[in-house]
Amino acid sequence: MTESQDAMSGCLYIVATPIGNLKDITLRALEVLEAVDWVAAEDTRHSKKLLQHYGVNKPLISLHDHNELERRDELLARLEKGETGALISDAGTPLISDPGYHLVSLLRDAQVRVEPVPGASAMIAALSAAGMPTNRFTFEGFLPAKKQKRLHTLEALLAEPRTMVFYESPHRLLESLAAFKNVFGSDREMVVAKELTKQFETFVSGGVEAVLSFFEQHPDKVRGEFVLILSGRAVVEVDASALSSEAENLIQILLGQSLPVKQISEIVADVYGLKKKVVYQSVLELKN
CATH class of the missing domain: 3.40.1010.10 (Tetrapyrrole methylase, N-terminal domain)
Structure with a gap:
């Protein structure tokens, strides 16, 4: 120009x-x-x-x-x-x-x-006061309105290690929380924020089932726009000797395909939620 x-x-x-x-x-x-x-x-x-x-x-x-x-x-x-x-x-x-x-x-x-x-920004405001990890997070916006698409969207996030942020409307809040419970289980930690910066600003936190129960028991609170914050999948610290047989079998299969040790480590760590350096050491031992 x-x-x-x-x-x-x-x-x-x-x-x-x-x-x-x-x-x-x-x-x-x-x-x-x-x-x-x-x-x-x-x-x-x-x-x-x-x-x-x-x-x-x-x-x-x-x-x-x-x-x-x-x-x-x-x-x-x-x-x-x-x-x-x-x-x-x-x-x-x-x-x-x-x-x-x-x-x-x-x-x-x-x-x-x-x-x-x-x-x-509702997303940033909610994250800043939710008490959830904020060093890495992913914004997913509104979930699909249809039940099956909503479930498929959440299932694709099952192994996501970062904090996840969603928006939701009042008429779909309970359905979405039920879907969270279905996919992530009852105990995955989450925070739901509503009426941010207003007089009756509310943060509800706990396991998914506890948060769902709160809103089921308080229908008067199911109003306004919501920010849903879900904790990511925990990365478990384990010793190489504690790798599951399934993980070891996958390593053997990938070794049989002559993939590099680093690539195998990344794949297995991602599938089983493990630390890459732990898997890397195990791959080296199994290779030798």
């Missing part, structure tokens, strides 16, 4: 908005919303109330899952003419299980500037 083209192009700001408490918004976010030419919002009626609360009066453009592919070209054209816009979702950081990916991808391809204005 030439300097003259850059000067003529606008910018789309990705602006995080409150997830509960209206004071979650940042000073920079307010400055940007007051300065842009227009605001693209997931639900214009919802966002209008937020902007009015802060005295921001800007044209609102609807951008949601059902019209994003059609509207993105219109917004690209406006930005290329030199307009500036802001993208907001109903709550939190846009694109995190919310619309906006197709638009931002198009703008990046067209070399139109996209600038994040960071702020509230």
Whole structure:
């Protein structure tokens, strides 16, 4: 892009908005919303109330899952003419299980500037206060609505060692928790956070079955949006001599295929949830 083209192009700001408490918004976010030419919002009626609360009066453009592919070209054209816009979702950081990916991808391809204005995120807020490992985690978003697809999605995560974060709506919470119990068992540790940064913010923690029982016994708590945090599969420290016969059989099979020792160690460690260095030593012994 030439300097003259850059000067003529606008910018789309990705602006995080409150997830509960209206004071979650940042000073920079307010400055940007007051300065842009227009605001693209997931639900214009919802966002209008937020902007009015802060005295921001800007044209609102609807951008949601059902019209994003059609509207993105219109917004690209406006930005290329030199307009500036802001993208907001109903709550939190846009694109995190919310619309906006197709638009931002198009703008990046067209070399139109996209600038994040960071702020509230339900996922990060829940993780920061849940007391679960946060050095490594994976965000899985919303689970599929259909029962079998939901189970298959969770089964694919059975060996995941990282903390897992999900979003869930109130009308599917109990079904999803039951699916967690079915796949991961009753005792896998989890935390469910609801009404984050609001007056009745709640964290429910314990084994999957205990958390499910809590919400079954307190139907009045099954309201609002939920963040579900599940502990990853524990990596068990064992001596090489304690490897199961199944693990040793798999090692022998892989050795028979002339695979490198390092690759065999990685495969077996992943399948059985073991430390790679422990398996590596066992592979060397069995090989010799």
